[in-house]
Amino acid sequence: MIAYNKEWLDNLLIQQQLDAAYHKNFINKEEFLSVNNEYAAGFYTPNIFIRIGLFILTLVIVSFSMGLVALIMVSGVNEKTVGALLLFFGVLVLGVLQFIIQKKHHYKSGVDDALLWVFGGCIIGGINLMMDISTTGNALLIVIFSVILFLRFTNALMGGVAALAFLTVVFLSYSKFGNFAKATTSFLIMLLAAIIYVAANNLFNQSKFRHYKSGITVIKIVTLFCTYAAVNYFIVREGSIALFNLTLKEGESIPFGWLFWSVTFVIPIVYIYMGIKKKLVLFLRVGLLLTATIVFTVRYYHPVLPLEMAMTFGGLLLIGIAYALIQYLQQPKYGFTYQKIIDSDALDKLNIEGIVIAETFGGVKSADANNFFGGGSFGGGGATDKF
């Protein structure tokens, strides 16, 4: 089912484990090299920056090839012919993708990533131009294709797309069944997302699905967020108004508002609790992020404190919590530590922290125009959008 050489994929998994063991100094260099030699993978996987470059350039090639063909057939262009052309291109791209993977052994090279997404786009776009399809139908199409592509090419993001599209299909079709359905949609989606999470979690450790691990992780993250988003008070209230034409007065609550309010609060806390209790990084991070949404949701409806006070106190609180935890975790406690575990991180080298600081705090206004070069106007607007 998988397009890539499975034996090599297995070897990559072994190499990953080996890398981790080597970084922690569990094994020595000879062992590291000899195992890597024994379990070599012949994939072409370049450095991440080269991968980005190859991704962009592949997109350039594909789009201008399409443009060229469209130009040649410039006479008699209408929606149907463009649709047929897109489908034709999709098939062609799929052929190239297969070739690149099987003959050239590309794996996460940027080229295969780009062709995969182009194929999906061509097929969905082409079918839409050929015939009229409802939103639900489109979501269903996306489910079908993303599942097939995920299974065959193991692309992690494709797995996330499949999960999201599936939840969308259920949401769109279920809420059509009258008022009772509309009232219960939130809980159905919440339940379904949770079920998908549990199922994905079960598959995660089965060796049969070992090549889908990163995709399953993305599905887990997506469903964790969806479980919460489905019942978040803000999303339910504003979503009902926008999608179900619910009419509410300013400040009026939705039916069963207290129920939504309580889950809005409870779920992130449960996530964090489970993250700590079972040492699940995923739950911990998602829980921390969602805590911020609790604050936003509450402040949106009940601005208890003026913004600046909330920011000041919130800042103090966060610094206090972080201070206490860092002091507490100087020595590892209950399996948690403040020490960095693996040092060599590609992001570290790029010094992301410095850039973030410059971006968030560096809001210095440029000096007045009369500097060395005497003049020039400082308006908005960039010179180019190609950056």
Place this chain on the structure above:
Amino acid sequence: MNILLFEKLHAEGLIGDASLKKIKAGNASKLLSLYWELKTLLYLGVLLLSGGIGILVYKSIDILGHQVILSFMALVCTVSFFYCFKKRLPFSLKQVASPNAFFDYILLLACLTFISFIGYIQYQYQVLGNHFGLATFTPMLVLFFIAYYFDHVGILSLAITNFAAWAGIAVTPAKIMQDNNFNSTAIIVTGLLLGILLIAAGFLTKKRNIKAHFQFTYTNFGTHLLYISCLAGMFKFESYFLLWFLLLACISYFFYNKGVKEKSFYFLLILTIYFYIGLSYSIIRLLFDIAQLDLSGVYLVCIYFIASAIAFILFLIMMNKKLKTL
């Protein structure tokens, strides 16, 4: 880690007894690092606090009066600097680790309040006068000094941003395209000079081994500024675009050598993208303005893009191989 896998490798004789033992022991004491989570919390805290205080101060000017607010800011600033001064590790031209987890953030808080303080007294009392951009020049000097003295790359980024602001350019990633009018000759020239200056600073930093780890920050700011200014020049002075293309080619050659020498995939990607934009612009100008083609030109453009993208893919693949074997 997968113990079964390592037992299998052990049985195959690829991993020794001692290593297997270490792996088993390491796996038993599984530690979860909260390093990045806590750092993020701390950072968000500083962000919210300094932002909140900023608005608070702004809103309460009428109630408290300038002196009270100024003294409050001076107090926060002094206390933070005093703390950093007390706790700092001895100065060295090499990289110095922070004495503890909060040092960097307190220093950041100190610098931010310092900048606000200077901005405030300048706005209110014009102590630094209105000449020679002293109001941005002074904090810039202080920031550079602090970045070197306490060894803080984040403050260095702030200092560079201030330096560029003093010269009249915004250089933070989101604002570099938004806030600058790259249609103005002054901005383009300033950008070019500033870019060269920053790259030279990065070069000297490394060569003289003065805080060599600051090199990337200098070079990164300088590279983007230089390239964007060069492309802007190319788009603005249309009739001389070939001259600008020559400059672009020289810059790219310089970064090609630098990227190969330092084995930096990042710089190779950057130079490829900017050079490709400039090259494509020049080719399109040549086809439509010089050769005066019409529809046939559009065909040629399509063919150019396909061929050139293939060529650049081959280039990147070649470079990937070359850098890996170096």
